[in-house]
Amino acid sequence: MTQTWDDLLFAHWPVPAERIRQFVPPPLEVDTFDGMAWIGVIPFEMNEIRLRFLPVIPYTVPFPEINVRTYVIAGGKPAVFFLTLDASNPVAIRAATWTYHLPYYSAGMTIKRTAAGIDFQSERKGRAQRFDAIYRPVSEPFTARPGSIEHWLTERYRFCCVCRRTQRIYGGDIYHEPWRLQVAQAVIRENTMADLYGAEMSKAPVHLHYAQGVKAWIWRCRRMFG
Template sequence: MPSTTPPHAVRLVTSRQRWAAVTFLHWACPPGEVQRLLPAGLEVDVVDGSAWVAVTPLLMRDVRASVLPPVPGWSDFAEINVRTYVRHPASGTDGLWFFALLCPRAAMVAALRTVGLPYRRYPAGAERHDNAVVYRGHHPRHGDLDLTVRPAERIDAPSAWLTAVTGRWNAYVVRGGRLWRVPVAHPPWPLHRASLAGDATGTGGLLTAAGLPAPSTVPVVTWSPGVDSRVGVPRPLSRRAAAP
């Protein structure tokens, strides 16, 4: 079951990174629409009767290999995650499946695609303006992002739903025809309520570009100043995994 703290220790660290100024935009989605896009071995997680898909823009800070210092001018960049929540019944684990990871750093995209992560080159940026965060990005195939998010009061006791969608400690990837689990660990998310200045209609293009249906409702919006994370060594879960 998802929790606010990781169920495992990540002792062998492949990467350290800070996830900063994180906005979570969540939409309910019919489970079948998500399941058809998942590889064999993974099942979409149903929370409050729905599958949930998310567009999550953030700032990546101090990204580095575990034993190396950050590289100035290279280790900081904006990123946009398009994701859902899944279970791997055979291992009893749950976590994230990324439909797309959008990043402006060509070298980072090339490096992380080799481990099975669906990184795509995507010009994007994020800036703080007074009490708001502005995220922008544009790509003719992967969709546009133009959001102004205003963080509000701290959520001291996250609901069961919010814990279910933020308390995930694994990412799954397909590499070499096999399904792998990548463990992660970080402190509990400091979460805030948030509102959008304008709407997130255009953001739906990021979902449709990933093969998901366009959203018909406004998203549930939450925000976090961020956490320091540790990414562990990928672990194989199957001999072969069929492509979604």
């Protein structure tokens, strides 16, 4: 499968590893940078979902999405561990939940491009999780240097999650060109997306980056570790 991810904000907060450990089942290992685990809140717009050699899947794009993630070692490789994903497209949610076992939730969402930046709003249906922000890039694009925190947070080519239905760990590999990041500014008007996981969402993110977008190739999701 291929997807295009556009107008991304990478907002990251440090969190003690012992606090996030309860949400990351063994044998996955919580990955740390300078002794701290990290939680990311990543809003963006999803585009051009295609199965191999086929046109864009009808009724799926474009739509806003936001994911909450932390970072793990899975099968010896650095990986993204999805805690939750919110999207506004019911067809895409149903397909991703059954095909990739991802923990998606339905949300009312908008994304608007304005002169001031990308205005993104999300409210999970029937839940307390909300995100309301406007963000924009404020630097020239750059490729993260290996060994840097930017590289550690963003250059990961494996994902995994716990299937809500079966409580088993699933994962898969992805590929895209290295991120062309830009330092970002954001006015976060409300953010309760990761309160449950111990990140202090009331504080400004420690790291803020923007990416215009990438095309990603996503391989088959499989059950991991038995």
